Amino acid sequence: MELLSSTKVSGGWLKRYRHESLSVKGDMVFAIFLPAQAESANVPVLYWLSGLTCTDENFSQKAGAFKKAAELGLAIVMPDTSPRGTDYPAEHESYDFGSGAGFYVNATVAPYSNTYHMYDYVVKELPTLVEEHFPVTDKRSISGHSMGGHGALICVLKNPGRYQSVSAFAPITNPMQCPWGEKAFTGYLGDDREAWKAWDTCELIATAEERLPLLVDQGEADNFLEEQLKPEALEQACEKAGHELTLRRQSGYDHSYFFISSFIDDHLAHHANALGL
Numbered sequence: 001m002e003l004l005s006s007t008k009v010s011g012g013w014l015k016r017y018r019h020e021s022l023s024v025k026g027d028m029v030f031a032i033f034l035p036a037q038a039e040s041a042n043v044p045v046l047y048w049l050s051g052l053t054c055t056d057e058n059f060s061q062k063a064g065a066f067k068k069a070a071e072l073g074l075a076i077v078m079p080d081t082s083p084r085g086t087d088y089p090a091e092h093e094s095y096d097f098g099s100g101a102g103f104y105v106n107a108t109v110a111p112y113s114n115t116y117h118m119y120d121y122v123v124k125e126l127p128t129l130v131e132e133h134f135p136v137t138d139k140r141s142i143s144g145h146s147m148g149g150h151g152a153l154i155c156v157l158k159n160p161g162r163y164q165s166v167s168a169f170a171p172i173t174n175p176m177q178c179p180w181g182e183k184a185f186t187g188y189l190g191d192d193r194e195a196w197k198a199w200d201t202c203e204l205i206a207t208a209e210e211r212l213p214l215l216v217d218q219g220e221a222d223n224f225l226e227e228q229l230k231p232e233a234l235e236q237a238c239e240k241a242g243h244e245l246t247l248r249r250q251s252g253y254d255h256s257y258f259f260i261s262s263f264i265d266d267h268l269a270h271h272a273n274a275l276g277l
């Protein structure tokens, strides 16, 4: 692992690293915030999954999360949103597919199937690396925004027992039924829509083995609300399955990090509570 930068913030440290990933067969960059408490004890970790076009840096620079995380004694790990450094067909042509848009799946369609294994990376490889090299416990929570909200929800639903809590900001709740998801799933997973169900929150909710309560914030002035995000689909799936959902429709908020920064403290408190902080 190569340390790229180290910055003191809120009494803790924000560090960025580059490392060689086996899951994506190439270099990946991630950031970790370590609160001051990590100097004397191991602390639990919140994994933050960012949305389309983002890198590890959007959350660290715009969410305003570190003051509260420092108070709580919570580490935050921020991975990138796709493999980098390849040049596959269509990989760099649009903001919603390929580079910056890994969708947290394991691609099965060539050539993306060579390296687009963001699910394995964020669920297994990165936590193993983090828990080996940093003063953290194996108590994990996960959250994310938009494409990353979809990622956080599927990671929890597919891995009972692995996370203590989950939340999301404006998640893509039903990717099988929206343009972003249909494009990404066709490109990464192929034409068989049955295979897509294993990566769709609304499908996974029906058969989940563990039912961690979901905290979701959704801006009512979000331009992507009706066509892409579909919070009502999540409401219906949760209602049908008896899955606890706190869906907060936030008047006037859009899809930006201004929205995230307005409510991130509530999400950190939700995770801290589940993590016993």
Ligand SMILES: CC(=O)Oc1ccc2c(C)cc(=O)oc2c1
Residues within 6 Å of the ligand: 050, 051, 052, 053, 054, 058, 145, 146, 147, 148, 224, 255, 256, 257
């Ligand atoms: C920094 C920032 O604003 O990030 C951002 C902007 C737009 C989007 C969209 C449209 C989708 C998504 O998944 O993430 C995302 C993130």
